[in-house]
Amino acid sequence: MADDFDVIVVGAGMAGGPAAIRLAKGGANVLLVERGAEVGTKSLSGGILWGNDLARILPNWWREMPVERHLVRKRFGLLTADSALSFDLQESSWNQEPYVAHSVLRSRTDSWLAKKAEELGATVVPSVPVDRLNWEGTKVHGIIQGGEKMTAPVTIVADGANSRLSLGTPIRPEARLSPETTELGIKEVFRLDPSVIEDRFHVTGNEGHSEEWVGGLFPPGVMGGGFLYTNRDTLSLGIIVSIQSLYGRNAYAHELIERFKLHPAIANRLKGAELVEYGARLVPGGWAGRPAAFHGDGWMVAGDAAGFVFSNGIMIQGMNYAIRSGIEAAETALASKAAGDPSAAKLAEYDRRLEATGILADFRDFARLDRVKWNPRIYSVYPRFATELLRSMMAESGSPKRSARKLLRAAQKAAGVKITSLVRDGVEIAWDL
Numbered sequence: 001m002a003d004d005f006d007v008i009v010v011g012a013g014m015a016g017g018p019a020a021i022r023l024a025k026g027g028a029n030v031l032l033v034e035r036g037a038e039v040g041t042k043s044l045s046g047g048i049l050w051g052n053d054l055a056r057i058l059p060n061w062w063r064e065m066p067v068e069r070h071l072v073r074k075r076f077g078l079l080t081a082d083s084a085l086s087f088d089l090q091e092s093s094w095n096q097e098p099y100v101a102h103s104v105l106r107s108r109t110d111s112w113l114a115k116k117a118e119e120l121g122a123t124v125v126p127s128v129p130v131d132r133l134n135w136e137g138t139k140v141h142g143i144i145q146g147g148e149k150m151t152a153p154v155t156i157v158a159d160g161a162n163s164r165l166s167l168g169t170p171i172r173p174e175a176r177l178s179p180e181t182t183e184l185g186i187k188e189v190f191r192l193d194p195s196v197i198e199d200r201f202h203v204t205g206n207e208g209h210s211e212e213w214v215g216g217l218f219p220p221g222v223m224g225g226g227f228l229y230t231n232r233d234t235l236s237l238g239i240i241v242s243i244q245s246l247y248g249r250n251a252y253a254h255e256l257i258e259r260f261k262l263h264p265a266i267a268n269r270l271k272g273a274e275l276v277e278y279g280a281r282l283v284p285g286g287w288a289g290r291p292a293a294f295h296g297d298g299w300m301v302a303g304d305a306a307g308f309v310f311s312n313g314i315m316i317q318g319m320n321y322a323i324r325s326g327i328e329a330a331e332t333a334l335a336s337k338a339a340g341d342p343s344a345a346k347l348a349e350y351d352r353r354l355e356a357t358g359i360l361a362d363f364r365d366f367a368r369l370d371r372v373k374w375n376p377r378i379y380s381v382y383p384r385f386a387t388e389l390l391r392s393m394m395a396e397s398g399s400p401k402r403s404a405r406k407l408l409r410a411a412q413k414a415a416g417v418k419i420t421s422l423v424r425d426g427v428e429i430a431w432d433l
């Protein structure tokens with residue numbers, strides 16, 4: 001019996017939407033299914049969309065897609081309970097098309113992408129929470145929802161971080177994600193008049209500002225940070241914390257985001273802003289949290305479901321990798337359709353494409369940073385050490401200034417860090433970077 005579709009894509013996020021567009025453009029009979037009542041209602045990102053991956057399927061996408069602001073400045077910072085130390089990166093080229101990055105609200109972008117796919121001939125069906133993949137032995141032959149099967153020779157699994165379609169299957173034999181490699185992201189959106197945003201963040205027109213803070217503001221041992229991004233008439237604010245580091249510390253997610261919002265460096269920027277949205281989601285753990293394989297007989301896995309997210313306190317990138325991997329999966333599915341061969345051997349082209357486009361190389365490289373990222377001193381001792389050192393260098397007490405060596409010793413004492421830890425961490429950071 002003939003299959004219902006050439007390709008089924010599960011999840012209309014940043015991986016699934018672009019995959020469906022590429023497939024429809026390539027003449028495939030594609031079904032894009034989404035569990036949300038409308039596409040975009042379940043999506044959540046910080047979200048700064050870096051790069052120009054969408055140009056491969058939608059030239060000049062940034063002029064048509066409902067993006068918020070293009071980034072002209074990025075602030076990186078360290079927070080302690082009562083102080084902040086930051087620096088800004090600003091480049092004039094960031095203010096020129098096609099732009100280096102945009103702030104986005106996923107409810108708008110994802111529904112726009114799904115609409116594009118539909119206009120190009122894809123069948124887009126929201127309100128379909130797929131129960132499971134239709135496994136026939138080791139082969140996937142479409143999906144099952146509410147007891148009904150829909151078949152296709154190839155299925156692209158793009159159902160996001162906590163990929164229920166993969167867990168406990170040959171894609172991810174483990175029953176759940178590991179708390180050691182998974183983070184929790186919480187985000188709030190605040191409405192604020194665009195003219196206030198422009199004044200407060202020193203931007204004009206469609207320009208945008210983003211900031212990421214490594215947090216020494218959380219309870220001891222809790223590792224994570226916060227972000228604040230400007231949209232057209234809203235601000236996106238949130239935190240990302242290691243799940244493992246929350247265990248046994250009496251730390252509750254809602255209290256952590258309150259701490260971030262109430263920090264003096266953040267609170268004054270929220271003045272007069274009204275909370276309009278709230279959401280939380282898991283962030284998968286990159287290379288360490290990757291599935292057992294990225295493809296098999298009749299299936300490929302893309303985006304967050306494949307663990308393609310990198311977050312390290314000073315940046316989080318996942319949407320760019322979702323788009324790129326979604327397009328590569330679509331290209332592979334088109335080649336498999338042309339050859340009439342959906343076998344694992346044919347779909348192995350997906351891995352070669354992930355390699356050629358640099359996705360796998362990036363994630364292998366980022367894995368080297370895990371030792372730095374999961375060093376608890378990065379989140380507690382070093383923000384205190386750095387702020388203490390700078391404060392004492394600048395302070396005027398009326399007595400003679402102290403030598404640099406004495407200031408370093410004093411900052412080290414105030415932060416409670418041993419010289420041996422400083423040296424060891426310095427060597428590790430230099431080595432891992």
Ligand SMILES: Cc1cc2nc3c(=O)[nH]c(=O)nc-3n(C[C@H](O)[C@H](O)[C@H](O)COP(=O)(O)OP(=O)(O)OC[C@H]3O[C@@H](n4cnc5c(N)ncnc54)[C@H](O)[C@@H]3O)c2cc1C
Pocket residue numbers: 010011012013014015016033034035036040042043044045046047048049050128129130131158159160161164165184185186187238239240280281282283302303304305308309316317318319320322
């Ligand atoms: C707080 C936070 C901040 C972030 N900030 C940034 C940022 O600034 N920049 C950046 O690049 N990345 C950021 N990320 C990461 C980024 O959001 C993800 O990498 C990206 O959304 C991955 O896209 P995706 O399509 O793979 O998954 P998703 O966007 O999660 O999409 C998956 C889709 O599948 C649907 N789905 C799930 N299960 C089923 C099912 N059974 N049946 C049908 N549909 C299903 C979901 O409803 C959803 O629409 C952030 C993440 C978080 C949590």
